[in-house]
Amino acid sequence: MNHSTAFWRIPAAATLIGVCCAMFLFSNRAHAGLTHRYTFNDAGAVKDSAGNIDGTLKGGATVADGKLTLKNDNKTSGDDGVAYVDFPQPLLPKTGSVTIVFWFTAKDAGQFSRVLDIGDQDNAEGQAFIYFTPRNADDQSRAAITATDAGSKTSQDNDRLDDGKPHMVAIVIDGSAKKLHVFIDGKEPQSATDLGQNTLDTVRQKHAWLGRSAFDTDAGFTGSIDELRIYDNPLSAVDVAAAFKSGPDALPATTQP
Numbered sequence: 001m002n003h004s005t006a007f008w009r010i011p012a013a014a015t016l017i018g019v020c021c022a023m024f025l026f027s028n029r030a031h032a033g034l035t036h037r038y039t040f041n042d043a044g045a046v047k048d049s050a051g052n053i054d055g056t057l058k059g060g061a062t063v064a065d066g067k068l069t070l071k072n073d074n075k076t077s078g079d080d081g082v083a084y085v086d087f088p089q090p091l092l093p094k095t096g097s098v099t100i101v102f103w104f105t106a107k108d109a110g111q112f113s114r115v116l117d118i119g120d121q122d123n124a125e126g127q128a129f130i131y132f133t134p135r136n137a138d139d140q141s142r143a144a145i146t147a148t149d150a151g152s153k154t155s156q157d158n159d160r161l162d163d164g165k166p167h168m169v170a171i172v173i174d175g176s177a178k179k180l181h182v183f184i185d186g187k188e189p190q191s192a193t194d195l196g197q198n199t200l201d202t203v204r205q206k207h208a209w210l211g212r213s214a215f216d217t218d219a220g221f222t223g224s225i226d227e228l229r230i231y232d233n234p235l236s237a238v239d240v241a242a243a244f245k246s247g248p249d250a251l252p253a254t255t256q257p
Contacts, residue, residue, distance in 0.1 A: 034229060034230075034231055036230040037050035037051075037228070037251075038055065038228040039249070040068045044057070044063055044064075046063060046085055055085040056086045058082070058083065060081065066226065067224040067225065068085065068225040070083045070222060071222055072113070073222055075219070076110075077217070077220050078216025079220070083211060084211035085209065087209070092200060092230070095232045096176070098171075098232065098233075099234055099235040099240075100116065101227075101228070101229040101240070101243060102227065102228045103166060103247075104223055104224065105165065106134050107163065107164035107223065109135045109219065110135070110219020110221075111219055112137070113221040114133055114213040114218065115132045115210065116130075117210075118130050118203065119205060119207070119214065120203075120204040120207070121214035121215060127146060127148065128146060128148065128203050130171070130200075130203055131143075133218075134160065134223075135161070140158060140159065141157065141158050143169070143171045143180070146198050147202035148202075154180050154195050156182040158182065158184055158190070159184070166226070168186065170240045170243070173200050173234070178195045180193045227249075229243075236255055238255055239255055242254075
């Protein structure tokens, strides 16, 4: 008996059950670990399509045509009327690991302007936050996390990304391996960095912002954000590359549970 004959002798009911189970597992796997997703497809609102934490537009921030647009020319993060998005609840998971993926476009961003800033920089216990800026003081992009203060941060600096072109960044904090990975446009420019004491559980989520820094003197972010995703697990390099290839509007399956 050949293999094709053996296959068709399987009872129809069993085949149907198998197909249904496979579809169920694939459907769940496609969204494994995705806790928050902001597509900016709802005009005038910041809706969470994967969780239940919607954001609030502040200071003239707008959502239209599938993008969050922030205009903060000549404004610092502490200025009245700075445009940003405020999330009323913590966004980072309690799993010890996180992957933050976002697509953005910026041109000539001010120094240390933030695409993303989550944490607490004004606390008796010290500073504890995670952020990404497309341009730091050395004209490079930076992803950073700290448990105590800015000087003791774990960070990676890569090419400056305020060139007027769309970019995808994935920040992966692997709690098990205690590593920080930073991917830009689907690739990892440098090896992972040891987290040391700057683990995800040390970040006190007093605020969660898009477009505004916790330091008032840092520039407000001017540009657009196409999508933001937060996973409660560390995505692999394969997953990040697949996300970049698919773009901000598609949600590919992940290989990580």
